[in-house]
Amino acid sequence: MADAPRDIEALIEIMARLPGLGPRSARRAVLQLIKKRGALMRPLAETMARVAETARECLNCGNIGTADLCPICSDDRRANGLICVVEDVADLWAMERSGVFKGRYHVLGGTLSALDSIGPEELRIPRLLSRLEPEGVTEVILALNASIAGLTTAHYLAAQLEGRVSVTTLAQGVPIGGELDYLDDGTITTALNARKPV
């Protein structure tokens, strides 16, 4: 990039650090932005600056909002005694898109990992435990990813919550529209073991 002006080079370098973009796609994205300065780049820069100022984590659940409490935690209609525990805000968004869950969330911010020295304190687990009584929680739904790390964390959480509230997890099985031929053995085994009468 010997001849891209310094700011453009810097822009490409920062963009390349976003997940899903490498150096090559960052260059393409920056060129696209420059071509559409008025319609794309200025609004993007302004929105980004605004979000950088206003976005913050909900003190209660870890969701992202613009106030101390996120819209879900400040909505009394969602205090139905259910808390859905997710790893990440992206998972919360995915759950919300389905539109089925009417309770509140708790965003761990990752999974337990001895290797990366991520313990319960790093994952807002004490915060989760402290929410049970004041929010009258009756059931905690563990909606962690079905990875080894997710399962380990779910196991740890289940042990912590045992006896205080009922603990459930999402059902595992064949995804809607899933083709058996493309599923891994573990999913097929789980789906077979949990088979239901038609």
Next chain:
Amino acid sequence: MADAPRDIEALIEIMARLPGLGPRSARRAVLQLIKKRGALMRPLAETMARVAETARECLNCGNIGTADLCPICSDDRRANGLICVVEDVADLWAMERSGVFKGRYHVLGGTLSALDSIGPEELRIPRLLSRLEPEGVTEVILALNASIAGLTTAHYLAAQLEGRVSVTTLAQGVPIGGELDYLDDGTITTALNARKPV
């Protein structure tokens, strides 16, 4: 995204319009940005705003710079009578990374396309022709992509330039490190027809 604040939703929507990012990766990128507000998001927003203000197309060649003339067009050492014609600024950057070419460029900004009604005027072709005399051009290197549209445009340009300067194109053949097994038939045919004594 029922519960992402409006600015964050807007940010995701704009990011999803960048090449290489879809809605899902835009969401991931935005979450990453919010997590790293200080180190990533603020610098990105600031650099982007600055580039949106300063970046402009070189009036001579169409390269992107911060002045009326890009660094290459304002560098007298690069006036060696050679002009390399590329489709896009990304191609110019790719040529510059190789570091071999010491002449100047001409960025067409696309390829001729009757379907999209992109004619010579839209591609800075008159501008290219008007550069030949004042810059003492002796050779025009057509470095267009080896696609049908690129080849058509190269053919048109060659006809326009014939008799005024010598016209060359990049050699075609097996790329360095390329494995025959993965190459398309056209490339193999071209490489075979243009075979050279060892």
